[in-house]
Amino acid sequence: MSDVPGSVDLLATIEDAGLVRPAGPVDVVGGVPARFVAEPATTEQVATVLAAAARHGLTVVARGSGSKLDWGHPPTALDLIVDTRRLAGVVEHAAGDLIVVVRAGTPLAELRQLLAPAGQQLALDDPLPGATVGGVVSTNTSGPRRMGYGTVRDLLIGVTLVRADGVVAHAGGKVVKNVAGYDLGKLVTGAYGTLGLVTECAFRLHPVPAAQAYVRCRVPLAGAGGADLVGRLVATVRAAQLVPDALEVDAPVDGPIELVVLIGGTTAGVAGRAEAARRLLAGAAGPGPTGADLEVLVDAGSPPPWWSRYPWLPGDTGLKLTGVLSAVPDLLGAARTVADRHDVPIRVRGSAGTGVLYAGLPANAEPDRVAGVVEELRGAAGTAGGHAVVLTAPDRVRDRVDLWGPVEGLELMRRVKDRFDPEARLAPGRFVGGI
């Protein structure tokens, strides 16, 4: 920073603290280059940085590991990236109280390792390896075990955030049961950093189960027949008393659909429940085109390779499809039918047990065709009582699709945004309705 004239007060305080530097070639969000990068290590430093940004009217995007920077719209303007990776580490782990307070820049994987010796876990999967706590909260990502443990909104019990004007605010606390004041943790979960910068999170923890088993079932039918059979199997598992932690489906571009039930619990309990699940699935196909019992295996060791990974690669189009539980087979079937109609390969995967599926379309697919698939899947998801959101897409696809689709309560959301960030400087344009 030696080339910065001392008389210029721009960000002077944070320069002195070594918190800001000129942006480099990799400091880009959704194709938009930033001009400065700040790397604060504490909530107070974030407050200093954001207060300075407010004084100078800078637009700001927070960045953790950067694993989801290509999600949402590119910011409409970008002066400053606040990189949270120095804002890392556990503030408090009260094992006896099953809570942890952690700084936002801490990678989820690192937190997992820190908690493991106590036999505890933050029961959030990270579909994108390297993801930080702050990024996971801000984009509300989840994985297979959302069925058993819920999502960020169910596990986040307290939050510290820095507002657009640099003011530090807390909500919730570090006890699980707490109804004092508004639950601002819910508000910033999945808000894509448009309401404030999350610096610290308190989470409810769970014990790591003594045993786990993956019960894997291959569904030999393709297309709508396969989807219907999956629907039957899912309903069978749900109606039984298995209490799975996850119920995942993977429908590759070609080949059989796989359904996997994750059972967790005591050693004796898991063995019995996994065997019950195996028998249930094997016999559930019933009379029909398969004509025989399904192939089911119990794997106590490791999950299938696709487990807790999005069904797309960097640069592809990635969608999130939601619907009510009974509509999961419809969504699965629609994805296949629609993709076939537009002649685009599609891979679908996700939580059949909660009604949250993901679909991937290859980067080189014709944008018009992708747009057609998105439009039709949006219709299907709407019929299923849910939504189709394009999480990420190549630029030429973005130009042709509405990433977010219809949003209930958008007017109220705009009013919330206007109160928290009246100058629209935080992640401008990244979120729903141009927020």
Next chain:
Amino acid sequence: MTGDDDGRSTTTGPDGDRSAERAATIGRLAAELRTRLDADQVIDDRARLRTYECDGLAAYRVVPALVVLPHTAQECALVVRSCVAAGVPFVARGSGTGLSGGALPHPDGVLVVTSRLREIREVAPADERAVVEPGVINLAVSRAAHPHGYYYAPDPSSQQICSIGGNVAENSGGAHCLKYGFTTNHVLGLQVVTPDGELVRLGGAAPDSPGYDLVGAFVGSEGTLGIATEVTVRLVRLPESVRTLLAAFPTTDAAGAATSAIIAAGVVPAAVEMMDALAIEAAEAAVRCGYPAGAGAVLIVELDGPAVEVEAQFAEVVTLCRTHRAFEVRIAADEAQRALFWKGRKSAFAAVGRLSPDYIVQDGVIPRTALPEVLRRIGELAAERGIRVANVFHAGDGNLHPLVLFDETIDGQTDRAEELSGAILDLCVAYGGSITGEHGVGMDKATYLPRMFTDDDLDTMQLLRCAFDPRSLANPGKIFPTPRLCGEVPGRRKGPHPLQEAGLAEVF
């Protein structure tokens, strides 16, 4: 407990002109609403209004200016729009069982009672959802779901009379929220009347609706962000097995240590409830629950889930209770015995009425591991003031319900009891806990909120309130200690970027 006086003083205040003006406004509002609603839906008769003067916290009483009972969401919206047009505040009320004065009427406002919106619109076991109106009683949702093998998990102890709308406002918990979570974890979609009087849908039957989680923000906002008119809830599969034990310990410390050991063993019980000797005494006197004699504390531990899991963990819990000095462990052999275990616990609040003419039910939270220390401190504080405290806890999640016993007729006891009750909340905050675990802030604890949160924290929460309710008409005076005006939203910057204007953009 000055609410009573406050309530009356506002109607006989010195400012006669303004009072007459307010009365005229309410008169016009009532007349207008009567042209749109049936006569029996609009109440302005003083004697009938009085029946709504308090909720479950009877220490505060305020007679509302008007009571309206809408039958539909549209009528509810109409009432709110009329209030907005007249500049009159409104307060929503469900069954009126709240324990923090959250539904305490406003003396110049309209009380919107949602109890007539009581249809269960849909029970969809295949989707694990039910759609209900806000006046539906909590237990009725479970009853409707039972034939399909499902139930609605949040079970506040008032579940036979409290309404889902009230549960949404207060983010109600219950004895089983240790494992299953609170109302906020079980509500996915809402239709609400905003404080502007608009009907808006938030969230839905499917998870993860795009946009801000306004459902999450609304649940637990105590009626300050609007009125819920339809609620989409999650249904949970009835467990295959439920097993319950009652363990008697010589001291609360021993019972607390057993609780910690159970949690440390990786067991997540459906419920862990504790009562101390005084609470047991009260329950025995009231319902003869037959708890082991001579216990300094009892624990009720309930496990549920797949039978094989429950069997394995239940044996471990029994062992842990014994190794932590339980001198008697009873295991419920059937549903009747299980009900008897719970009867003592569930009757505890009312039962202390047999020990003391007056009592305050407190609600605070501490980290569970601080339980022995905090109990000791509560005992000291009580002894210093010559006041008795009976303790009932949701021990699994550190939610304390100290019952502060006093006699109003004894000079100074009321003040000392209230002071002690407040001191207990200070203890909770000092130990890193909360001033309320499930009863809400309401009117009762608004002045305590700043002990937990800074001015900046509260200002930030106000940003949310102002986004929903810029006129401060929705349940004003609740949650937040000092009324604040919202003001206009500051304008967005226009024109050239200020940095460029200042020529500073080129510094790097």
